[in-house]
Structures are given as structure tokens and as C-alpha cells.
Amino acid sequence: xxxxxxxxxxxxxxxxxxxxxxxxxxxxxxxxxxxxxxxxxxxxxxxxxxxxxxxxxxxxxxxxxxxxxxxxxxxxxxxxxxxxxxxxxxxxxxxxxxxxxxxxxxxxxxxxxxxxxxxxx
Numbered sequence: 001x002x003x004x005x006x007x008x009x010x011x012x013x014x015x016x017x018x019x020x021x022x023x024x025x026x027x028x029x030x031x032x033x034x035x036x037x038x039x040x041x042x043x044x045x046x047x048x049x050x051x052x053x054x055x056x057x058x059x060x061x062x063x064x065x066x067x068x069x070x071x072x073x074x075x076x077x078x079x080x081x082x083x084x085x086x087x088x089x090x091x092x093x094x095x096x097x098x099x100x101x102x103x104x105x106x107x108x109x110x111x112x113x114x115x116x117x118x119x120x121x
Contacts, residue, residue, distance in 0.1 A: 007055065018052060023121030025056055030114045035105060038075045041112040042082045049116055060087055062118040066094040069113040073098035079112070092116070 008017025019026045030052065032044020050060050068079060076096050083091060103110040 008052070018056060020056055020120065023119060025053075025058060025062075025118040025120045027052055027116045027118065030116065031110060031112070034103075034110050035108065038072075038111050039078050039082065041110070042079050043086075045112055045114045046082065046086050049114060053118060056120065058118050058120055061090045062120060063087075063092045063116045064119050065117040066092050067115045068094055068096045069099050069101075069115075070096060071099070071101060071107070071111040075111070 004022075005020040006016040006018070007020070009015075010017070015028070017028060027049060030045045030049040031041070032046075032048040033040040034044070036044065046060065049063070053059055053062065068076075070076070070079075073096055079096070101110040101113070
């Protein structure tokens with residue numbers, strides 16, 4: 001049986017930010033630049049994702065799937081622009097979901113979050 005490793009464990013939230021299991025690494029709650037424009041938040045989320053992937057020896061190129069959460073799903077074209085710039089043709093499979101974030105700052109706070117699965121085999 002493959003080893004399962006948990007990183008960024010938060011006892012208050014009962015949550016692991018990164019779980020490495022077998023050939024895959026699961027990241028949740030990638031956010032950044034909260035309070036900025038949607039484009040700034042999307043770039044911030046990918047900056048956060050990239051930095052966290054480094055802790056387990058991976059890069060954005062290893063990302064094979066993302067769940068992208070928006071306050072307003074009509075901002076998908078902004079995300080697509082950023083993905084073209086950041087992933088350089090190595091695009092992951094993805095889905096986009098609209099949600100109301102339960103986050104400090106309300107409507108003026110968080111507008112984008114990404115969760116990801118990366119291949120590490």
C-alpha cells in the first residue's frame with residue numbers, strides 16, 4: 001500500500017491543505033491577493049499553488065486537474081487568460097463553479113479559489 005502524507009494540517013479546521021497519496025498530490029484552498037481585482041486574485045491563487053507545490057517538489061506543470069471556484073462564474077475568461085500565461089500549454093483538466101464564499105470580507109473579499117490535483121509519480 002502506498003504511503004499517504006499530509007501537509008499543512010490545521011486542527012481547528014480539521015483540514016489538510018496538501019495530501020500526497022500514491023502518485024497524486026491533492027491541494028485545497030489556493031488563494032491570494034484577497035481584496036484585489038479578479039485577475040489579481042487568480043494570479044495570487046496560482047502563485048499560492050506554485051509555492052505550495054514546491055514544498056512537495058512539484059510545479060504547475062504537474063497539475064492535471066483543477067476545481068476553480070468563483071464568486072461570479074462570468075469571470076472565467078479572465079481565468080482562461082491567466083491560465084494561458086501561467087501554464088504555457090500544459091493545461092490541466094478543470095471545472096468552474098460559482099459559489100458564495102464563507103470568508104471574511106464578504107462580497108469585497110474572496111472572488112476566486114482553486115483546488116488542484118497534481119501528478120507526482
